[in-house]
Amino acid sequence: MYRRVVRALPPWLAHALRAQRGPVPWSAVVRGALAAGPLLLVAVVVGHPSVGVVAAIAAMLAGINDRPGSRRASVRRIGVPALAGAVGMVVGTYVGENTGAVALTLLLTGLGLVAGSISAVGPVASAAGTQVLVACAVGAGMPLPEPGWLRALAFLAGAGWLLALRLLLPTPGALAGDYRFDGEREAVADVYDAIGALLDAVGTQHATNRRAALTAALDHAQDALTGPRLRRYASSGVERRLHAQYAAALPLAEAATALAWAGESHCGRASAGARRLAAAVRGNMHTGPLPAPARSMPALRALDDALLHAAEVFDQEGKGSDLHTRQRTAGDLLRAVVGVGGREYGLRVALCFGAGVAIAQALRHAQWYGPHEQHWYWLPATVVFLVKPDLGPLVSRVLCRAAGTVLGALAFAGFAALLPRPEGLVALVAVSGALIPVATRHFAAQTAVVTVLVLALVMVGGEPQASVSRIGETLLACAIVLVVGHLPMPGQRGGGVRARLAAAGSAAQAYLAHVLSESDDRAARWALRREAYRTLAEARGAIARAAAELPALARHTEGADEVAGTLERLVDTTTACAVHLDDTGRLTPRHTERLAELLDELESGRRRLGLREPELPVAV
Structure with missing residues (x-):
């Protein structure tokens, strides 16, 4: 009520x-x-x-x-x-x-x-x-x-x-392994739980919200792992293991997002595998056998490969991995x-x-x-x-x-x-x-x-x-x-929201350009994907705050939410394209037509909002 x-x-x-x-x-x-x-x-x-x-x-x-x-x-x-x-x-x-x-x-x-x-x-x-x-x-x-x-x-x-x-x-309950890293451990485990929740929601109306929750979990884990002595190369076995477990979640998140974009049902065993990985992180233990999904489509094959890779990472005690993030200069x-x-x-x-x-x-x-x-x-x-x-x-x-x-x-x-x-x-x-x-x-x-x-x-x-x-x-x-x-200010009002949207557009541009170049550098691709979704989440937060202002202020950012939604769908589609290119080496007409539609929609929304047009690749 x-x-x-x-x-x-x-x-x-x-x-x-x-x-x-x-x-x-x-x-x-x-x-x-x-x-x-x-x-x-x-x-x-x-x-x-x-x-x-x-x-x-x-x-x-x-x-x-x-x-x-x-x-x-x-x-x-x-x-x-x-x-x-x-x-x-x-x-x-x-x-x-x-x-x-x-x-x-x-x-x-x-x-x-x-x-x-x-x-x-x-x-x-x-x-x-x-x-x-x-x-x-x-x-x-x-x-x-x-x-x-x-x-x-x-x-x-x-x-x-x-x-x-x-x-x-x-902290209470911090008994698994070194208690100094309980916050990092919980953050990484939450990522795997969010992946499982997204896989459960594939083909339903909840998929979009679950994908947003996955972005939030990845952002939180990224922040948790980038403190002092937790940079690109960690200094202890526990830290290196957490880095590797976070890195192993990135291809899983990519495959789950591609499945959500396709909207096709899949074997429920895949989400069970992600949750077993979450339990292994929390308990600081091995995963044991993971249930494998069917390999009937590119996104499912990518998911199966990512689960296999994660199982190997979890079984390799203390072996670390780079943290695939783009550090702000x-x-x-x-x-x-x-x-x-x-x-x-x-x-x-x-x-x-x-x-x-x-x-x-x-x-x-x-x-x-x-x-x-x-x-x-x-x-x-x-x-x-x-x-x-x-x-x-x-x-x-x-x-x-x-x-x-x-x-x-x-x-x-x-x-x-x-x-x-x-x-x-x-x-x-x-x-x-x-x-x-x-x-x-x-x-x-x-x-x-x-x-x-x-x-x-x-x-x-x-x-x-x-x-x-x-x-x-x-x-x-x-x-x-x-x-x-409420005083009038020099320039266009809503500058904070527009700045966030511009950053999100630039990140989406960089991610799409990298995918369409068919580069083999997957670590760079995952870092660009993380930056795109993170800047989008920041833009969404700024837009939500602006929308809750009094009408005299809220009207200055009208239409921003639609542009952010278009960018979000563009990044989702780019992720689906990346997974499909990995598997087949070419895009289907569905992928190219959807990219073209979203780019046109984005250009129209930017013009209505008065945003600078990004240099997004259009030859798709």
């Missing part, structure tokens, strides 16, 4: 009510409980609560970035934003102590432009951009006795403590930063962050803040979280932030009236840290928990209870972001 009601609502409201589902991440809950609270307690005991406040803030931000995945991937996901936050803390402290209100506003606006543009690169860069701005605002505005360098060390210590917990503590990252998506992202963040700093400074000098309420930095810091377009649609973020802040502030007011100080507040920080991994499933819930944690930290740092101020500043930040978010 609830789902039907949500689907019947306007997209901008339905998104605000939608929450992620899944099991409780108990290991992350434990890490959250052991992070900010204990750090704050130690600082209070030794008589330096302000240092503990900075460390707890860093641990809180690191906890938000502590997402499911491998330990090695968490080094980049948590560590890179923490380093950016430490730099922001030093810069903010220096700027806040040595400049006036006007210069401060101009400098922080410029930093917002840079951080926003960098955020367009990807999730880790976005988290780094968020933390550098938040830490800069805190460093400039929070009244702390420590110099900037000591604040930065405290920030690094807080984030580093949670990262150390992530790397060292075992410095040029790719620079193009994302200075491209249309990066420029639009950076300009939006700069305007909102700068406006937040300017209004906060004006209110500060107008003595809107009381003599004991020296937290003008809350306003620009709140704006940073609200303005990030990769965190969800604008109106959804605003609604969730407002509701979560009111709920959290009222809850904290009740706790503050009852709990002893400071030990009760320290316990409240620890409980809030434990709730963050669960609360991240919905922005309003995350906001409520973070609000309680931040208000507790403020009181431990010596300021009075500030629930009312927190609500007022959050509502003001919501108004700033809503106004700036």
Whole structure:
């Protein structure tokens, strides 16, 4: 009933009510409980609560970035934003102590432009951009006795403590083999399960969704295997084996996609083989005999060959394989930063962050803040979280932030009236840290928990209870972001979506060109296929967020979903062509006619959306 009601609502409201589902991440809950609270307690005991406040803030931000995945991937996901936050803390402290209100506003606006543009690169860069701005605002505005360098060390210590917990503590059920690689092992096993699910769905209406789920599983496994010491050549037997098992899944995924494209039924034993491979990965054991499918068509023969290859790989203890992925170059990252998506992202963040700093400074000098309420930095810091377009649609973020802040502030007011100080507040920080991994499933819930944690930290740092101020500043930040978010911008709106679609089109071009060249380099083909599907998934995410905006913004990306769908079908068809060419050396009229239709459809969709036409090969 609830789902039907949500689907019947306007997209901008339905998104605000939608929450992620899944099991409780108990290991992350434990890490959250052991992070900010204990750090704050130690600082209070030794008589330096302000240092503990900075460390707890860093641990809180690191906890938000502590997402499911491998330990090695968490080094980049948590560590890179923490380093950016430490730099922001030093810069903010220096700027806040040595400049006036006007210069401060101009400098922080410029930093917002840079951080926003960098955020367009990807999730880790976005988290780094968020933390550098938040830490800069805190460093400039929070009244702390420590110099900037000591604040930065405290920030690094807080984030580093949670990262150390992530790397060292075992997770529940991680008993198969080396527990340090349980995240990698689960990610690779999920790929084989997704292959089995796709094979079961061949010829049904669920095949498209199952293929998308397979792409998501491959993306997750690729991320899990590309952390430190898990690059092209791994350093241990366990790592090499996981690399080889991931690589063995790529031809299986290709054959399963080709079968789904053909839409013909097949022997169900093939999906059983994929699930046996998944169980072997999870249990760190051999597969035993695998059921073979019939070899009645090219895709089934490719599937049988891939299963045989996987069985051989699983039986070869410790022998590794290259990770078939295309690593993004410095040029790719620079193009994302200075491209249309990066420029639009950076300009939006700069305007909102700068406006937040300017209004906060004006209110500060107008003595809107009381003599004991020296937290003008809350306003620009709140704006940073609200303005990030990769965190969800604008109106959804605003609604969730407002509701979560009111709920959290009222809850904290009740706790503050009852709990002893400071030990009760320290316990409240620890409980809030434990709730963050669960609360991240919905922005309003995350906001409520973070609000309680931040208000507790403020009181431990010596300021009075500030629930009312927190609500007022959050509502003001919501108004700033809503106004700036709907202002006309230079160039064409929807630049982020168009940039993602352009990247997906270029990746599809490279993949199709490689297949039509009939190259024998299958490793390169699989890497190009992975890049094509990955960029498509990123484009789909950006399009879904844009579609859930208010109509005034959503209309700028109308038609993008149709172009993404055409690209998706083109990549699926290219995969089917690759498998058929491997088997027969030539394409059937069905393949060539379908390619021609999709290329024409793609050109028409691009013209409607105003996208640059890719240099796709048309001689098919």
